[in-house]
Amino acid sequence: MSRYFTEENSAETVISRLESCPDPRFRQVMESAVRHLHAFVKEVEPSIEEWRQAIDFLTATGQMCDDRRQEWILLSDTLGVSMLLETINHRARDGRTEATVLGPFHVAGVGVEEMGFDICRDGKGEPCVVSGRVADAGGRPIEGAVLDVWQTNGDGRYDVQQPDEQPENNMRGKFVTGADGRYWFRTTKPVSYPVPTDGPVGRMLDATGRHARRPAHIHFIVTAEGFEPVVTHIFVRGDPWIDSDAVFGVKESLIVPFELEEDAGRAREAGVHAPFWTAEFDFALVETSTG
Ligand SMILES: [Fe+2]
Numbered sequence: 001m002s003r004y005f006t007e008e009n010s011a012e013t014v015i016s017r018l019e020s021c022p023d024p025r026f027r028q029v030m031e032s033a034v035r036h037l038h039a040f041v042k043e044v045e046p047s048i049e050e051w052r053q054a055i056d057f058l059t060a061t062g063q064m065c066d067d068r069r070q071e072w073i074l075l076s077d078t079l080g081v082s083m084l085l086e087t088i089n090h091r092a093r094d095g096r097t098e099a100t101v102l103g104p105f106h107v108a109g110v111g112v113e114e115m116g117f118d119i120c121r122d123g124k125g126e127p128c129v130v131s132g133r134v135a136d137a138g139g140r141p142i143e144g145a146v147l148d149v150w151q152t153n154g155d156g157r158y159d160v161q162q163p164d165e166q167p168e169n170n171m172r173g174k175f176v177t178g179a180d181g182r183y184w185f186r187t188t189k190p191v192s193y194p195v196p197t198d199g200p201v202g203r204m205l206d207a208t209g210r211h212a213r214r215p216a217h218i219h220f221i222v223t224a225e226g227f228e229p230v231v232t233h234i235f236v237r238g239d240p241w242i243d244s245d246a247v248f249g250v251k252e253s254l255i256v257p258f259e260l261e262e263d264a265g266r267a268r269e270a271g272v273h274a275p276f277w278t279a280e281f282d283f284a285l286v287e288t289s290t291g
Helices: 010-016 024-044 048-063 071-078 081-089 200-207 264-270
Strands: 127-136 146-150 172-176 182-188 217-223 230-236 259-261 276-280 283-285
Touching (some): 010 024, 071 081, 146 182, 172 182, 217 283
Parallel strands (some): 127 276, 127 283
Antiparallel strands (some): 127 182, 146 217, 217 230
């Protein structure tokens, strides 16, 4: 092999400069990145002008980011990389609830509410009662499990996207299970919404003929001492976007039927007005591995 850079040996020439990298994992990552990037360029053979456009796109992606907006995560999400990473790092095992993307709208430090609390603080949307149970892989209820819940309001926007329009912590709440592992809370039926399209990722979606919609969902992080946390959503069965989520987050086991309940007595029991929606979902956690 020539010591000098040629088209044929381009990747190997660059990789040979990594020999003195002291961190073996970092070296592996860099070698792979160089190998795949060179293969990509050889396959596509971009013109100089096309490469400049690519650099401009990546520059704009970085410039779109601030403490409220993370365009790089959106790029990773819309290219399916976030979901791949999530799947690799949380391979389903022993009947544990499947994971999906965290997304950019989680807020830490939201307060714990009484079971049954209504997280809808702006009065928009259709009332809905969500309930179920948190159990271990053997079906034994977990006491003291914390469910951290968030979703958009009836207009399909998160509170952090509309800080001047929505009450603080609108559509967010935490709930702690008792000895029976059961939980329930009041909310509104989730609605579909678009990921932000006013930046470079929106232009990429548009240019590739893709839509930006996410099927309606409710986010959950379920934690319990001694158990692996689960970061997931539940999705509404029958949602028109269920098969084409812009960020590839849907898993079959997370699709839940939302049923319309007309009974006034049941509505009174739940503290809502009929008709209202109901959804049930049980979470299964596995114990933290000690090995
Ligand atoms: Fe979401």
